[in-house]
Amino acid sequence: MSEETIVLKNTFPNFSNELIQEIEANSSFQSFKAGEVIMRTGQYIKSTILLLKGQLKIYREGEDGEEFLMYYLQPGQACAISLICSTKNQTSQITAKVVEDVEAVSIPIALMDKWMMNHRSWYEFVIYTYRTRFEEVLEVIDNIAFRAMDERLEFYLKRHAKACDCKEINLSHQEIALELNTSREVVSRLLKKMEQRGLVNLHRNQIELLM
Amino acid sequence: MSEETIVLKNTFPNFSNELIQEIEANSSFQSFKAGEVIMRTGQYIKSTILLLKGQLKIYREGEDGEEFLMYYLQPGQACAISLICSTKNQTSQITAKVVEDVEAVSIPIALMDKWMMNHRSWYEFVIYTYRTRFEEVLEVIDNIAFRAMDERLEFYLKRHAKACDCKEINLSHQEIALELNTSREVVSRLLKKMEQRGLVNLHRNQIELLM
DNA sequence: CAGCCACAGTAACATTTGTCACACGGGCAA
DNA sequence: TTGCCCGTGTGACAAATGTTACTGTGGCTG
Incomplete structure (x- = not known):
């Protein structure tokens, strides 16, 4: 078993072995340096990213370049938004910036749709991610609306x-x-x-x- | 074909015939009067609701009873949050109030998980709903954060x-x-x-x- | 060492928003 | 008709936040 497989298994312990194999076969490992912006508002989403190491900051950009923090992505997580863009060309509504040097797996969008059907553990991961992010965003709204x-x-x-x-x-x-x-x-x-x-x-x- | 089947087909034109049949067989038609609160923060979600007629207001409640509008639900739509609570006992993070008298189909949570796997058109509906609601909520954040x-x-x-x-x-x-x-x-x-x-x-x- | 720069503290003021008080008018019910 | 309630308009003020300007301080570098 390769080094990377081990990291992947440890960071995403709920993924099935078959899923891990598919990921290995179809996706590429990437790394980014602190300060890099790896996704920007208005860009087309062509892949999703599974975080292995480091930290990402997901925020909303105002018209005049203001930032507004939504949440941080930690190892073992993925960007909820990029998980659900189906096959259509969807543009990103958020910006993602590297806080600590990142190692990640990049997965082409086309595969994700298939995996949703074929891999129970992927399906559960996506649903879980979406739900928790939605809740986090609701909490953000609470904060700015009421506090x-x-x-x-x-x-x-x-x-x-x-x-x-x-x-x-x-x-x-x-x-x-x-x-x-x-x-x-x-x-x-x-x-x-x-x-x-x-x-x-x-x-x-x-x-x-x-x- | 029953009256209700026709309404259901017209309101959710993308649902497959098999899905419509499943819905008919497994869910109950309900109606609510304007002003009713049909889901409240902290309640357990035990079913999801497909809107056939009328209008629902989805909002966040502050600690002192303040309201904060998130979005409206129209016929042909469903509450994103209730779609993704998996089988676990999940409590609602939002409140839903009837604006105009509502007719709706109530679907037990347990089925939804199965349908995600077995009915392509249900899967697409859920993904679509989730994505559009997420975007809507992002827009809400923009508004209160930047404007x-x-x-x-x-x-x-x-x-x-x-x-x-x-x-x-x-x-x-x-x-x-x-x-x-x-x-x-x-x-x-x-x-x-x-x-x-x-x-x-x-x-x-x-x-x-x-x- | 001298100069510079990033960070922090703070006063003074402008603007926005929230709150209180009160006035006005339309429409409805007794 | 009279009185009342609701919705609206508005002035005066309070509080929170944004803005401008200036000061000080520590650390780095030439």
């Missing part, structure tokens, strides 16, 4: 801490502002207030969560 | 006009405010400005679109 910026910031920090499984968040205020679609000054202001409330300690390029 | 209330109001009015295919919108400012999660006064203010710009004519309980 003020201070709560959203708290939520954002907690989510981040959970994702990297540590209490230190290495981001500048500017980067956070971009993802919440606000301005650096607002983030600074709110973080300072959180520090006064004893929720965080602030350092240069680092926020230490105390909650 | 101010005046633009959101314009967008809302246009969408409404398109849905009922006429230029007169019979809603009070209060109702609109609820769906955009703002206050009546704000809606009044913005509508007045739109009137001054020549975009609408305002009447009691009616907004006439001029764009």
Whole structure:
């Protein structure tokens, strides 16, 4: 069994052996460097990507280049949107940027439709992905619709801490502002207030969560 | 062929004959009156609903009972979320309220999983539904993330006009405010400005679109 | 070391949105 | 007719957020 097969099996433990074989036979391994944009709004989707390693950021782009974070993709996950574009030429509604260097498997769209019918484990993976992403997006809507910026910031920090499984968040205020679609000054202001409330300690390029 | 079969065939023209037969054999026709809430956040989903007639409003509920409109369901459509809950006991993340008296077919969840495998036309319907709803929700995010209330109001009015295919919108400012999660006064203010710009004519309980 | 740059803090102000208070008028019911 | 309720219009103010401008500080580099 090849190195890559092992990684694939470990990262997607629910895939059947036959499915793994099909993937190996029909798809290509790819890697991307941090900062690369691997899918952009308006582009045609021609393949879907299974993440083996690294981290992707999926966000919505505003007309003036604003970003709005939707969610992060971790190893063992795939982009929900690219899973469901059927055979028609569908353009992407989102942008995907590499946060940490990525290794991934790229699968041609044409195959996916077939696999849905022939591979139960693929079908379940797609359904599961779609459902969880939909829920995540609903939560995003809740946040921007019902919550003020201070709560959203708290939520954002907690989510981040959970994702990297540590209490230190290495981001500048500017980067956070971009993802919440606000301005650096607002983030600074709110973080300072959180520090006064004893929720965080602030350092240069680092926020230490105390909650 | 029964009356109901005909309605079903007309409303879902892409369903195969075998699928229609299965639906008839395994599901129940139901009707709901305007104002009824037929699915509520936190409830277990035990069936999905195919809309034959009337209109449903799908929205997200805030903690204090605020509403936030996601989209409307028209005849020929189904709630995306209820389509993908697999067999597990999944609770609803949204609330569905009847806008116009509804006639619908209720399908037990257990069957849907089987149909996905056995009925190509059902599979395509589910995928299509999921994709279009996801896109719609992305558009909602765009609106609240990137646009101010005046633009959101314009967008809302246009969408409404398109849905009922006429230029007169019979809603009070209060109702609109609820769906955009703002206050009546704000809606009044913005509508007045739109009137001054020549975009609408305002009447009691009616907004006439001029764009 | 000097200069530069990215990051952070903050004051002052503008704008948008939410809230409160109240007035007006149409239509319906007693 | 009278009174009342609902929908609407509007002014005044409060609060949140966005914007501008300026300061300080640490670290890197020439």
